Amino acid sequence: MVEHSITIQEVAKRAGVSQTTVSRVLNNKDEITAETRARVIRAIEQLGYVPNPIARGLVTNHTAMIGFVVSDITNPFLADVARGILHTAASHHYSLSIFMTENEPQREVQAIRFLISRRVDGLIVTPRESDEGNRLILNMAAHGHPFVLIGRHVSHPRVSTVSTSTAAGAYKATSYLLSLGHRRIAHIQASPRMGYGRGKLRGYTEALQEYGLQVDPDLIVASDFSIEDGQRASERLLRLSTPPTAIFATNDLTAIGAIMAIEAAGLRIPEDLSVVGFDDIIFARSTRPPLTTVSQPALKIGEAAAETLLQMIRTPNMPTQEMILDCDLVIRQSTSPPRSR
Amino acid sequence: MVEHSITIQEVAKRAGVSQTTVSRVLNNKDEITAETRARVIRAIEQLGYVPNPIARGLVTNHTAMIGFVVSDITNPFLADVARGILHTAASHHYSLSIFMTENEPQREVQAIRFLISRRVDGLIVTPRESDEGNRLILNMAAHGHPFVLIGRHVSHPRVSTVSTSTAAGAYKATSYLLSLGHRRIAHIQASPRMGYGRGKLRGYTEALQEYGLQVDPDLIVASDFSIEDGQRASERLLRLSTPPTAIFATNDLTAIGAIMAIEAAGLRIPEDLSVVGFDDIIFARSTRPPLTTVSQPALKIGEAAAETLLQMIRTPNMPTQEMILDCDLVIRQSTSPPRSR
DNA sequence: AGCTTAACCGGAAGCGATTTCGGAAGCGTT
DNA sequence: AACGCTTCCGAAATCGCTTCCGGTTAAGCT
Numbered sequence: 001m002v003e004h005s006i007t008i009q010e011v012a013k014r015a016g017v018s019q020t021t022v023s024r025v026l027n028n029k030d031e032i033t034a035e036t037r038a039r040v041i042r043a044i045e046q047l048g049y050v051p052n053p054i055a056r057g058l059v060t061n062h063t064a065m066i067g068f069v070v071s072d073i074t075n076p077f078l079a080d081v082a083r084g085i086l087h088t089a090a091s092h093h094y095s096l097s098i099f100m101t102e103n104e105p106q107r108e109v110q111a112i113r114f115l116i117s118r119r120v121d122g123l124i125v126t127p128r129e130s131d132e133g134n135r136l137i138l139n140m141a142a143h144g145h146p147f148v149l150i151g152r153h154v155s156h157p158r159v160s161t162v163s164t165s166t167a168a169g170a171y172k173a174t175s176y177l178l179s180l181g182h183r184r185i186a187h188i189q190a191s192p193r194m195g196y197g198r199g200k201l202r203g204y205t206e207a208l209q210e211y212g213l214q215v216d217p218d219l220i221v222a223s224d225f226s227i228e229d230g231q232r233a234s235e236r237l238l239r240l241s242t243p244p245t246a247i248f249a250t251n252d253l254t255a256i257g258a259i260m261a262i263e264a265a266g267l268r269i270p271e272d273l274s275v276v277g278f279d280d281i282i283f284a285r286s287t288r289p290p291l292t293t294v295s296q297p298a299l300k301i302g303e304a305a306a307e308t309l310l311q312m313i314r315t316p317n318m319p320t321q322e323m324i325l326d327c328d329l330v331i332r333q334s335t336s337p338p339r340s341r
Numbered sequence: 342m343v344e345h346s347i348t349i350q351e352v353a354k355r356a357g358v359s360q361t362t363v364s365r366v367l368n369n370k371d372e373i374t375a376e377t378r379a380r381v382i383r384a385i386e387q388l389g390y391v392p393n394p395i396a397r398g399l400v401t402n403h404t405a406m407i408g409f410v411v412s413d414i415t416n417p418f419l420a421d422v423a424r425g426i427l428h429t430a431a432s433h434h435y436s437l438s439i440f441m442t443e444n445e446p447q448r449e450v451q452a453i454r455f456l457i458s459r460r461v462d463g464l465i466v467t468p469r470e471s472d473e474g475n476r477l478i479l480n481m482a483a484h485g486h487p488f489v490l491i492g493r494h495v496s497h498p499r500v501s502t503v504s505t506s507t508a509a510g511a512y513k514a515t516s517y518l519l520s521l522g523h524r525r526i527a528h529i530q531a532s533p534r535m536g537y538g539r540g541k542l543r544g545y546t547e548a549l550q551e552y553g554l555q556v557d558p559d560l561i562v563a564s565d566f567s568i569e570d571g572q573r574a575s576e577r578l579l580r581l582s583t584p585p586t587a588i589f590a591t592n593d594l595t596a597i598g599a600i601m602a603i604e605a606a607g608l609r610i611p612e613d614l615s616v617v618g619f620d621d622i623i624f625a626r627s628t629r630p631p632l633t634t635v636s637q638p639a640l641k642i643g644e645a646a647a648e649t650l651l652q653m654i655r656t657p658n659m660p661t662q663e664m665i666l667d668c669d670l671v672i673r674q675s676t677s678p679p680r681s682r
Numbered sequence: 683a684g685c686t687t688a689a690c691c692g693g694a695a696g697c698g699a700t701t702t703c704g705g706a707a708g709c710g711t712t
Numbered sequence: 713a714a715c716g717c718t719t720c721c722g723a724a725a726t727c728g729c730t731t732c733c734g735g736t737t738a739a740g741c742t
Contacts (some may be wrong), residue, residue, distance in 0.1 A: 002402065002484065003484045003485045007482075007697090007698055007699080008698065008699060008700095009698080009699095017722085018721070018722045018723075019698090019699075019722090020698090020701080020721070020722055020723080021720090021721060021722075022699095023699070023700060023701085023720085024700095024720095026699095026700095027700085029700095029701095029720095030720080030721090031382055031718095031719060031721095032719095032720070032721080033719090033720065033721090036720085036721080050458045051698085051699070052399075052460065052461065052697090052698055052699065053458070053459055053699090054395055054398045054399050054404065054460055054697090054698080054699085055399055055697070055698030055699035055700090056698080056699050056700075057395045057454040057699090058395050058396055058399055058697090058698080058699070058700090058726090058727045058728065058729085059698090059699060059700045059726070059727045060699085060700070060727090061343065061727080063395065065438070065459075068483075068726095073414065073420050073422045073423055073424060073427070074417065074421055074623075076415065076420075076423055078419075079414050079415045080415060082439075083413075083414060083415055083441065086414070086439065086440070086441050087441075090441075090455075093455075095438045095440070095455070095456070095459055096438065096439055096440075097406070097436045097437065097438050097439075098423075098427065098437055098439055099427070099431065099436070099437075100424065100427050100428075114431075114434075114436070115436070117391045117394070118394055118406075118436055119393065119394065119395055143343065143344045143346075144343040144344050154440060182425065185728075201549055209501050223698085224681065225570075227623060227626070227627065233546065256624075256627045259627065260626070260627060263629075282415075282568060283597075283624045283627065284598045285568070285601070286568065286600065286601060286624065286627075286628055287627055287628070287629065288629025290606075290734090311728065328691075348727090348728055348729085349728065349729060350728080350729095356692075358692085359692045359693075360692090360693095360729075360730090361691070361692055361694095361730085361731080362690090362691060362692075364729070364730060364731085365730095366690085367729095367730095368730085370730095370731095371689090371690080371691085372688095372689060372690060372691095373689095373690070373691080374689090374690065374691090377690085377691080390715095392728085392729075393727090393728055393729070394729095395711045395726070395727090395728080396697090396728035396729040396730090397728090397730075398697095398726080399696095399698065399699085399727090399728080399729070399730090400696075400697045400728090400729055400730045400731080401697090401729085401730070402697080507692080524727055595699070639726090648690095677732090
């Protein structure tokens with residue numbers, strides 16, 4: 001249905017040269033007289049010729065497409081990561097193909113397979129972590145497909161990682177709460193099926209231990225990365241016989257859920273309960289009170305991921321990159337010393 | 342670098358048939374004996390063969406990719422639209438290529454050109470509206486490329502539209518404020534460079550006129566679709582000699598900005614000032630007070646857009662579709678009668 | 683038995699680019 | 713004048729698939 005678009009042949013004919021020559025000026029290879037080059041360029045412009053990347057891809061085995069498999073584009077943090085990827089991909093004339101897994105384990109595998117069958121030149125994946133997924137990644141990497149993983153690690157020369165120091169971030173957050181005087185600090189943890197939460201738990205634990213505190217398993221609850229689930233998790237916490245005086249949530253979405261649950265219970269933040277989140281999404285500023293949280297450079301993560309992926313595509317035996325970006329505690333008004341000691 | 346992947350030839354050899362036959366079972370065309378078909382399928386499975394869509398695309402002139410040009414994937418409303426598109430695209434084995442314009446006029450044109458040069462089978466675009474963009478869309482549609490536009494209209498047999506009754510939604514919102522007793526109702530309008538705000542202004546105006554009120558140009562301010570810009574716009578409103586008692590914002594982002602500005606000015610919501618937004622993003626629930634807003638079925642918009650695009654791709658001379666979905670006022674706690682009359 | 687027809691399958695062309703190989707022309711050197 | 717190098721360009725093969733056209737075989741009909 002789409003009308004015939006002009007081919008390299010027609011350009012060649014018009015310029016009075018061979019396809020070979022046209023191809024050469026297109027990819028400016030080899031030497032070509034300034035004059036013929038000019039003639040070809042003129043023909044290209046007159047005809048409005050645009051090379052067909054499909055045909056090109058067939059022979060070069062490159063598509064100039066990268067794939068992004070993401071759990072949930074609706075999470076503002078991940079949307080920002082996507083924006084970063086989009087930026088650098090576009091600036092390198094790469095297109096981005098997105099696939100959402102909605103946190104369903106087997107859909108990660110499905111996504112990777114799908115995008116590879118579409119012949120993307122490389123893949124960025126975040127953030128689930130399943131054994132099956134890791135196996136597939138390893139397998140595909142062994143077949144030469146480059147990967148960059150965000151926030152998780154797989155050991156193979158064709159897979160790089162960009163992540164953030166989430167453990168350090170969690171440590172900062174928890175320490176801050178401790179320094180305010182809190183002793184019963186709950187942690188809303190990423191549910192095991194999300195992968196991804198190990199570092200934060202470690203940072204949380206270390207901070208507590210440094211203060212000579214035991215971690216109380218009652219104070220650790222699992223949640224999906226959503227407001228609703230954060231709400232549910234917090235309700236469980238509030239029902240405890242001796243509830244926490246502070247909640248450290250695995251991300252801002254769950255923290256927002258916590259805020260809503262706390263408010264619904266008729267308690268006040270931060271007077272009755274402090275809460276801190278993770279990610280510093282834009283909406284962390286618009287809660288009441290504004291959310292204390294650990295910021296992650298989402299845009300930079302995306303850009304870095306895309307940048308290293310493009311490098312890996314360009315140079316096949318590049319050594320694996322391991323980039324770790326910093327997290328910073330940003331203190332707003334959802335935290336204060338506990339009411340009574 | 343990517344290892345050689347097996348081709349249809351090897352499958353054919355292994356199954357002891359011709360490529361033609363393999364191709365036929367792949368696309369289940371023509372008649373093939375159950376027995377040969379089984380043999381071919383077995384060969385495919387044994388070899389783990391996956392057809393190369395690049396090669397296929399070269400001859401069929403279809404890529405099974407659709408393009409999505411979006412102003413800002415970071416806007417939760419648009420992220421939800423994207424999710425809807427992703428859903429139905431994936432379920433039809435189409436992949437989605439996303440391009441962001443960041444609301445820069447010329448980048449819309451760039452995005453459309455880019456995606457078409459990549460040979461996508463069709464395009465979904467939202468929401469900017471520039472003359473140049475419209476011209477290009479018209480031009481490309483005339484070349485047979487199918488489009489579906491979200492929230493805007495271009496008249497051509499190859500371009501369909503899915504939109505929402507924003508005028509009716511704005512009318513409901515404004516009427517509600519009027520019924521509460523408000524008379525000075527400001528409107529934060531989508532800045533002209535965003536396109537897209539005409540309907541809302543109309544609904545707003547009609548509601549006012551129905552109450553016998555003039556629209557006061559001082560009460561209409563323009564803003565980009567961001568929290569920050571909504572904040573700035575609201576600050577201007579608050580500096581008015583007789584400020585409004587209610588603000589109807591063009592979307593939830595600007596409404597959130599309004600809430601922040603109002604609070605920063607030491608005023609209370611809804612006692613001193615009511616605010617209503619548009620879209621009903623998830624974070625409209627997490628502001629304090631929760632935001633009264635007009636909901637739009639973002640997910641459905643995306644799904645409908647993708648669905649009609651796929652239909653247009655499948656049947657070249659399908660009549661244009663015009664789908665209009667409903668908006669509903671959802672009343673939360675950011676609105677109340679004005680303090681004094 | 684002989685002929686038509688339908689069912690099933692294969693050969694080869696072609697999609698639009700890149701790339702290999704080699705040829706022609708121009709130039710300097712001996 | 714002959715030779716060898718560059719420099720510039722073209723012919724043709726190739727990538728992996730679909731599709732057109734036609735051939736073979738078996739079934740059906742008279």
